[in-house]
Amino acid sequence: MSAAVIEVQGLSKHFRKDDEELIALRGVDLTVEQGSFLVLLGRSGCGKSTLLNLLAGLTPPTSGQITYGGKPMRGPNTQVGYLTQHDTLMPWRDVARNVQMPRELRGESKKERAAVAAELIKLVGLDGFERHYPRELSGGMRRRASLARMLCADPETLLLDEPFGALDAQLRTELQGELLRLWSGSGRTVVFVTHDIEEALILADRVVVLGPVGTILLDQSVDLPRPRDPDDIRVDPHFVELHRRLSAALKEGAR
Numbered sequence: 191m192s193a194a195v196i197e198v199q200g201l202s203k204h205f206r207k208d209d210e211e212l213i214a215l216r217g218v219d220l221t222v223e224q225g226s227f228l229v230l231l232g233r234s235g236c237g238k239s240t241l242l243n244l245l246a247g248l249t250p251p252t253s254g255q256i257t258y259g260g261k262p263m264r265g266p267n268t269q270v271g272y273l274t275q276h277d278t279l280m281p282w283r284d285v286a287r288n289v290q291m292p293r294e295l296r297g298e299s300k301k302e303r304a305a306v307a308a309e310l311i312k313l314v315g316l317d318g319f320e321r322h323y324p325r326e327l328s329g330g331m332r333r334r335a336s337l338a339r340m341l342c343a344d345p346e347t348l349l350l351d352e353p354f355g356a357l358d359a360q361l362r363t364e365l366q367g368e369l370l371r372l373w374s375g376s377g378r379t380v381v382f383v384t385h386d387i388e389e390a391l392i393l394a395d396r397v398v399v400l401g402p403v404g405t406i407l408l409d410q411s412v413d414l415p416r417p418r419d420p421d422d423i424r425v426d427p428h429f430v431e432l433h434r435r436l437s438a439a440l441k442e443g444a445r
């Protein structure tokens with residue numbers, strides 16, 4: 191077993207709205223192993239995005255603690271790349287300049303960062319759109335540009351919040367494949383949020399099913415052989431059994 195890169199203990203997050211307190215997460219314990227591909231699966235509103243915000247260090251917990259690489263996290267974590275659910279592209283920069291941004295901030299030369307960005311733009315299928323501004327792109331294209339920008343920072347841990355939800359089925363499968371190629375053997379850790387069981391099983395080493403307030407309903411390792419061809423794997427009896435288990439856990443959480 192690899193070392194833990196992220197350790198979450200007794201994590202709670204409350205929000206205050208007017209006079210009411212809303213509990214988004216309550217007492218979550220979770221360990222993420224270095225180099226693993228973890229999928230967090232859960233229905234809308236169970237606290238997945240809140241958990242990623244906390245893992246990225248964008249917001250502090252109400253109680254509990256998170257350690258990253260053995261050190262308590264305080265403030266934004268620069269080792270992680272975070273693809274949020276909402277669009278964070280800079281509207282005044284074209285695709286190429288958005289994607290290059292993380293390396294520009296590090297002071298990398300124009301030539302070097304342009305070369306890396308060009309590769310990544312190609313990888314996400316946006317070649318030809320380098321000079322387009324975010325407003326000139328479709329929702330799915332903006333998502334892909336954001337993914338390329340996140341990868342351009344070359345983070346050691348990737349936090350992805352439903353990154354492929356807005357894409358058509360074929361593009362989704364292609365980008366899932368690219369993500370797996372990028373991750374495989376890289377030593378990077380991925381925490382991927384989705385509410386799609388099939389997507390979870392195609393990607394993950396391990397699926398954690400979350401219920402209301404982030405309660406862990408099931409912690410399931412996924413020992414399906416890789417590469418996992420979506421068309422073949424759907425009829426694999428072990429896939430079908432895992433699908434049934436995850437689906438039952440999600441239903442249980444909805445009661």
Ligand SMILES: Nc1ncnc2c1ncn2[C@@H]1O[C@H](COP(=O)(O)OP(=O)(O)OP(=O)(O)O)[C@@H](O)[C@H]1O
Binds near residue numbers: 206
């Ligand atoms: N900034 C905030 N202020 C108040 N309440 C919030 C805030 N952020 C999240 N919440 C609440 O916390 C709960 C969990 O929200 P969260 O976005 O983490 O869920 P989710 O599982 O990611 O949902 P989805 O799959 O729909 O994105 C929800 O009830 C939401 O209304």
